[in-house]
Amino acid sequence: MTDNTTADKPVWIKPTLRAHRSGLLNKFGAVPSRQWQDEFEDVPVADLIHQFGSPLFVISEQRLRKNVRHLTRAFSARYPRVQYSWSYKTNYLNAVCAIAHQEGAWAEVVSAFEYEKARNLGVPGEKILFNGPHKPRAILERAIKEGAHIHVDHLDELQLIDEIARATAQNVEITLRLNFDTGVTEPWSRFGFNVESGQALDAAWRVAHSPNLKLTGLHSHIGTFVMDTRAYRAQVKTMCQFMERAEKDTGCQIDCIDVGGGFASRNALQGVYLPPEQVVPSIDQYAEAICDTLLEATHGREREGRPRPLLLLETGRAVVDDAEILLTSVVGNKRLPDGRRATIVDAGVNLLFTAFWYHHNVKPTRELSGVAEETVLYGPLCMNIDVMRASILLPPLDVGDVLMFSPVGAYNNTQWLQFIEYRPNVVLVHDDRQVSIVRAAEDLQAVTAQERLPDHLRDVSPR
Amino acid sequence: MFYNRHPMTNESNTTRREPLIDAKLVQRLAVSDSGFVFDPVSGHSFSVNETGLRILRLLKEGQDLPSAVKALCDEFLGSAADIERDVLEFAGLLRKQFPA
Numbered sequence: 001m002t003d004n005t006t007a008d009k010p011v012w013i014k015p016t017l018r019a020h021r022s023g024l025l026n027k028f029g030a031v032p033s034r035q036w037q038d039e040f041e042d043v044p045v046a047d048l049i050h051q052f053g054s055p056l057f058v059i060s061e062q063r064l065r066k067n068v069r070h071l072t073r074a075f076s077a078r079y080p081r082v083q084y085s086w087s088y089k090t091n092y093l094n095a096v097c098a099i100a101h102q103e104g105a106w107a108e109v110v111s112a113f114e115y116e117k118a119r120n121l122g123v124p125g126e127k128i129l130f131n132g133p134h135k136p137r138a139i140l141e142r143a144i145k146e147g148a149h150i151h152v153d154h155l156d157e158l159q160l161i162d163e164i165a166r167a168t169a170q171n172v173e174i175t176l177r178l179n180f181d182t183g184v185t186e187p188w189s190r191f192g193f194n195v196e197s198g199q200a201l202d203a204a205w206r207v208a209h210s211p212n213l214k215l216t217g218l219h220s221h222i223g224t225f226v227m228d229t230r231a232y233r234a235q236v237k238t239m240c241q242f243m244e245r246a247e248k249d250t251g252c253q254i255d256c257i258d259v260g261g262g263f264a265s266r267n268a269l270q271g272v273y274l275p276p277e278q279v280v281p282s283i284d285q286y287a288e289a290i291c292d293t294l295l296e297a298t299h300g301r302e303r304e305g306r307p308r309p310l311l312l313l314e315t316g317r318a319v320v321d322d323a324e325i326l327l328t329s330v331v332g333n334k335r336l337p338d339g340r341r342a343t344i345v346d347a348g349v350n351l352l353f354t355a356f357w358y359h360h361n362v363k364p365t366r367e368l369s370g371v372a373e374e375t376v377l378y379g380p381l382c383m384n385i386d387v388m389r390a391s392i393l394l395p396p397l398d399v400g401d402v403l404m405f406s407p408v409g410a411y412n413n414t415q416w417l418q419f420i421e422y423r424p425n426v427v428l429v430h431d432d433r434q435v436s437i438v439r440a441a442e443d444l445q446a447v448t449a450q451e452r453l454p455d456h457l458r459d460v461s462p463r
Numbered sequence: 464m465f466y467n468r469h470p471m472t473n474e475s476n477t478t479r480r481e482p483l484i485d486a487k488l489v490q491r492l493a494v495s496d497s498g499f500v501f502d503p504v505s506g507h508s509f510s511v512n513e514t515g516l517r518i519l520r521l522l523k524e525g526q527d528l529p530s531a532v533k534a535l536c537d538e539f540l541g542s543a544a545d546i547e548r549d550v551l552e553f554a555g556l557l558r559k560q561f562p563a
């Protein structure tokens with residue numbers, strides 16, 4: 001042994017070599033090595049990982065409440081009748097839905113499962129908007145009985161609703177889902193009735209001819225992550241024109257205009273090189289586009305003593321995305337044959353489904369020394385597609401280092417997969433900084449609970 | 464090639480001592496104390512961190528892997544296995560950046 005004194009030796013850090021590229025825009029989405037964050041909502045990341053394990057989803061109650069309030073205020077300040085509905089599919093963890101409901105949101109659901117979830121949480125039928133192309137008879141019967149707002153997607157569904165209404169001698173108020181070309185966004189023409197072809201007006205007539213049905217609402221959802229507010233101006237204009245026409249022709253009276261969701265969140269869409277702060281409109285800009293157009297289009301109604309319609313919103317992504325982060329730990333580093341560094345973390349696309357279309361913000365949770373270099377971040381799955389970031393500049397990371405992915409609140413806790421790995425804990429940081437589990441980590445029991453093994457397969461020894 | 468074998472499982476490791484990288488290749492590099500590296504052949508410049516700089520200096524002296532690792536273990540606080548892996552990786556990066 002040459003040396004046993006360790007006190008004054010510097011600690012070994014990974015050597016790095018970085019080529020200087022002058023005059024080139026950095027296409028990797030640079031993470032300046034000084035940029036790190038060791039807490040979330042004032043709770044130390046190290047404590048969170050220590051107590052709840054890694055990977056870990058962390059939701060901020062305060063942020064979520066603030067976002068709902070900000071949205072509802074932005075619209076209510078510009079239009080007299082506004083009702084916000086929480087879009088369940090975006091994140092239907094009970095805790096998330098409950099916070100939205102406590103802030104006054106109704107529920108927007110698209111399946112029997114989501115409908116039952118909302119009812120189970122205590123949301124009354126009349127505060128549920130029931131969308132979606134698949135509403136089996138049993139759940140439709142229940143929803144109609146409980147006074148939910150039924151948004152009709154196609155003629156067969158209309159037929160079924162009419163049948164139920166007649167059989168149970170009820171008068172059912174319905175909303176028609178419309179699709180049309182805004183001239184700005186890709187039309188989502190597979191949902192609802194098309195306006196330009198006359199299909200939507202035919203459906204309005206179909207409703208008018210039924211003694212048990214009444215058309216009282218119009219709905220459309222023009223897409224998701226819509227970054228151009230002109231799309232909403234066009235949407236509201238088309239919907240209001242259709243409203244006037246349907247009322248005049250068929251004698252209905254429309255009481256609700258539902259503009260769906262689709263506002264972009266502050267997340268970096270792949271292929272968009274400008275940072276989200278520069279390309280994503282603010283909630284106030286969306287509100288202005290929608291409310292200005294609606295006020296103008298319904299101006300005449302007020303004069304004629306007809307009420308302006310209630311404006312319904314189903315914003316998902318823009319409300320919840322930045323209220324949640326994902327913490328994930330480094331499990332190993334390697335060098336790819338082309339020279340790039342690869343880092344493997346314990347959360348993959350099984351948990352972060354949105355990694356397929358976002359370049360999430362990735363932050364170290366301690367100050368890293370060393371020069372940043374191009375790195376690929378892989379998840380733990382044995383699949384080539386399990387890439388969390390295809391290219392990011394990061395200083396060298398040690399095994400056990402924790403990275404913070406954000407924003408992750410939208411569409412991950414619903415579209416995630418139980419694939420290869422267990423899904424981890426999801427915790428909520430309460431308003432008072434207490435932390436509690438809102439969805440417990442899976443274990444073998446949880447994952448296999450629904451399986452049944454036939455008797456003759458119980459013995460796995462070769463026969 | 465020597466570099467592609469894992470040093471811990473490579474039986475010839477203890478007997479075969481050769482430089483990690485062609486000494487002539489690293490000799491031509493101008494290296495400043497702050498870790499700024501300039502290659503007069505390609506005109507490109509690079510930055511290395513503190514440990515990268517130390518490895519580069521050892522390579523310029525023509526050290527082979529075992530002696531470089533030993534020198535670094537004496538100087539730094541870290542496991543021999545980590546240091547050995549990092550030196551190999553770093554040598555690989557150099558070969559890629561400065562083809563012979």
Ligand SMILES: Cc1ncc(COP(=O)(O)O)c(C=O)c1O
Nearest residue numbers: 087221224261262314315316317
């Ligand atoms: C009918 C409907 N409403 C609301 C939403 C929520 O959309 P976003 O998260 O883009 O606001 C969706 C999402 O697909 C939807 O289909």
